[in-house]
Amino acid sequence: MNRKTFISAAMATLLALGAGASLAQDYPAKPVRIMVGATAGGGTDILARMLADKFRVSMKQSFVVENRPGAANTLAADATAKAPADGYTLLVATNTGQAIAPHLLKLAYDPLKDLQPIGMVVVVPHLLLVGADEKARSAGELIAEIKANPSRYAYASSGIGSTQHIAGESLNLTAGTKAVHVPYKGSSAAHTDLIGGQVQFMLDTTSSAMGQVKAGALRALAVTTPKRLDELPNVPTVRELGMPSLEITTWYGLYTTAGTPRDVVDKLGAELQRTLKLPDVQERLRALGGQSEDLTLQQFTEFGRSEFERFGKLVKAANIKAQ
Template identity: 60%
Template sequence: MKKLIACVLATLICTLSANAQTTFPNKPVKLMVGAGAGGGTDIIARMLAEKMTDSLKGSFIVENKPGASNTIAADLTAKAAPDGHTLLVATNTGQAIAPHLIKLSFDPIKDLTPIGLVVTVPNVLVVGAHVPANTVKELVALMKAKPEEFKYASSGVGSTQHIAGEGFDIAAGVKSIHIPYKGSAQAHLDIIAGNVQMMFDTTSSAMGQIKAGKFKPLAVTTPQRSAELPDVPTLAEAGVAGFEMSTWYGVFVTAGTPSDVVTKLQNELARIIKLPDVQAKLKGLGGEPGNISPDEFSKRNKQDFERFGKLIKQANIKM
């Protein structure tokens, strides 16, 4: 009798376990976003939520938790139940830069498991139309002739635009003044007005001003040229080697989430990214759709974390 009961219990446990593996999601899934509605991260999160709701037959809901350089959303995800029902749509600002500037109560590497890279958006060095420089070489000459008179804008302290400016100063051997804003819109107005000379903005954000002739693009800060700006050289091609910057968007889940759920999410994200309409939308944002494996994305996340940490220390950047 005891053996019979043991067998029945074992069968029941196996059945429940199998059901648990096949019923994800079994409650609403939150996609946490560390920025406000309407921005690039939010747009990507809502696109993913719509696709996953259709394919995984669950409810995927975007929750905006802006603040602290995108780390509030990351903190909530890191401390959520490890069951796959809380996802983080993140950028390298929150994952690889902010942790070196803000004291966090979680570890962005150990407490969050990468699901996959969604898109990479190049940063581009732009100057206002009033700046008498049409190449990086000419800009560097002007900056050396007038030390610390050139100002560069960013969307905030600790943003990729901020770090790119500091990295450029070190690589080019110049010194500029950082002017942080609460977003790119006001920064653009001040560049157009001549109050600030330059910015290392994302291509998706700067493209409108470039097409309008109000910004001059001098170089992209990525290893390869941007498909959106094929005639604009890379910084290395323009004579300033040793620094790269792009803004990536990726998906993470709480560490400790069962491997079968992680794999299911990874496979689903990879499938979604390959959809023609998704590819078109990501390219419309000025980005290159993700085409690397989850392991490669994890490696990139760690490399960026270490690389930006060294740069922040070298440049003595403080919040």
């Protein structure tokens, strides 16, 4: 390479680097959409609006939440995957859409290739729940009752392909039980029937069930995290009970369109981590029973891929089909 060619190449590299730095420095220069694959008022929507409020103040730009419920949270993900790769379309996603639905539905996008991870928002554990009037006082007693009376026991979930559904089938696989799955349109309706005895147990998120547990309407027999919860110190973990395969949680992550410039992704990731450390945000996450996970971008990306593979195996093993 002669001297003139070398200088030209160096100048081109510097200009490209400068353009990238300028892009991150100027971002966001216009309103940003945050896509949510669920209806307003649910856990995903609450988290998205919390982030939108904080980003709006700190990044001095409008962040607008757009709800596109349906198809197991994949409609919002599809819109994000097909948006311009500029960081102006974000997605608050859960493992229902990112790791379970792709194994049940035929999608027009690849969640591992067409969506760019930004960072983990929060992990919400599940509780093994029974109604206050249920005979079983422990997970062991519940499993023994299911085996002794298989035709009597059914478990609830918030829908086919939900984490609650996967967790219930995992319990069947782990314990050798054959409880029947009864899907509902959301946790609230499921809780009503669980309290009334129409279904006998459920593995639901702390964010949905904690209020009913503390009110005494539902009884928690186990929690699906490696450590006990500070809010429920007397409830054992599934690992303590010898069922570590039931360590299934609902997690929420922030994504954008694949191909978005790395400096924009890094800026959003840094802002997400700063926001999650705010005392009022920490308090809100604790109220949901959520746990923060301080993962690097690479760790979160690898976590998403491992969850995709893990849930794919569970869907196959339980022979779960979309209906």
